[in-house]
Amino acid sequence: MSIFSYIARRTLLAIPTVLVIVTLLFLLVRVIPGDAAIAALGENATEEALAALRNQFGLDRPLWEQYFEYMGNLLQGDLGVSLATRRPVGSLLAANYQYTLDLMLGSLVVAIVMGIPTGIYSAVNRGRAADGALRIVSLLGISTPPFYLGVLLLLLFSVQLSWFPVLGAGDLSDPVERLKYLVLPAITGGIGIASYLTRVTRSAMLNVLGEDYLRTAVSKGVRPHMVTYKHALRNALIPVVTVIGIYVTVLIGNAVLIEIVFSRPGFGRLLVGSVLQRDYYTIQSVMAVFAMVVVVTNLIIDIVYVAIDPRVNYG
């Protein structure tokens, strides 16, 4: 099978998953206790006003009718109207996505830059004091909840040292300001994943370092430095790439919590606010977008995996 038909097949297989998720989200948010109309208009709304709103949003129609209309609109890119703000959900998402994307990518960069080199260093110095110390540091990184780490970094670098702004996300059109506001949240989101990456890289390196072909390289007289960084690292990175796919869900979860800590706008704040206001359509759409991100990333990772590792066939 060629790589192209492999890609096509994997992409087709992702479609039912997406459909199932969208359907489940549709059903789930509609069994939320408490009437959406009351949530939107308040407890004191008149019966007529409630009825009018239910009628406007189609909440008085049978579930299956609502479902087909929702799916039809979705295919045309219409995500419905937010019950709380009366703005189209699509425009709410458009206004917020950049902040969350910045945060997720920033965290990923921090995780890779911090995690992979420390993992290599640990593997090369296996069993020495530095390896032990890094092991404890990475355990600390894994065990610190991101919202607590955010609080600590905020206290140290923003409140005490005034290096970074305290709250918010700044003006997106000003790249310097945007970066300034991003640094602490990105470190907060990245450290936990960096700690996992350290461990994965370390054990992947150790696995590869024991392989025969490396012993061959050493006995042929290849310099140790080259053996570690060229021969071993290249093969060790294959499992590392695949686990990055797994951590996309962690990146998303961290982003939601971190946005609350740093009062950054974004999908997390939007989601939590929508839950408190019982804003059906917005909850549903934010969750669907997050799920989509996970599905698509995993698809890409799967494809990259077969592309970079000649040992994997397209079975």
Place this chain on the structure above:
Amino acid sequence: MTTSTVPTKKAGRKQRSKLFQNQLARIGLIGIGLMLLIAFFGPALTPHDPFKQDLFNRLQAPSQDFLLGTDQYGRDVLSRTLMGTRYSLLIGFSSALAAFLIGTALGVLSGYVGGRLDQVMVEVVNVMMIFPGILLGILIVAVLGSSFTNLIFTITLILIPRFVRVSRGIAITLKERDFILAAEALGQKRTRVMAQHVLPNLVSEVLVMATLWTSTAILAEAGLSFLGLGIQPPLPSWGGMIRDGIDIIQRAPWLSVYPGLAILITVLSLNLIGDGVRDAIDPRLSN
């Protein structure tokens, strides 16, 4: 590999790292033991009433009277942090235990029986695992509301797919082993094979993961409470206390710092134990 009786430098290093590992696990045990004691004796240990508001003593910095300071309502942060241990551990341990029981049973069933059931189970697990735990939690709490039992239910649901995945994987490999095939050949019923042969042989491995996932459960509770969707005030919860402190973090950092430290100690202890035990059980992972 080596035939000499004198331990090589490498082997010595390996042994030292093993000892180091054991020591770390021991520290973890002490940490979690301490937390369990605090949870158990909670009310007897608190220097002040964790619920009593005292408007004359609002936002006091840590002092001799209030070792960790007071919050916006003049409540003692130390007492509330100690009290919070009880709720955090109760929710963490009970949801991890429930998920362990349900998830392992489902995983064994799915892996051993196979076929249609297995296919459906794998799909369900995959869909659930697409959502980050905290997001799944937000969604379920949004649907059910945030009561104490709902919170346990929610976190159990977050953990179940992980247990299913791990135990299913082990069950599938066990299924091909001779002693299982022998039991089947002797005409034992499938339910009996599962209960007497499959389950006992995977339970220790799954239990190790259960230690690690108890820390996940505690983090999930703290996260949900931090978002205002977990334990509801006036009950003290570590996550909720951090949240309450954030708005006035420049004025009263102690509100968020100490409850967070409690989370860190608990989760770190569990991870130290989980790590140590995993290495002891599975020597392949110890390199």
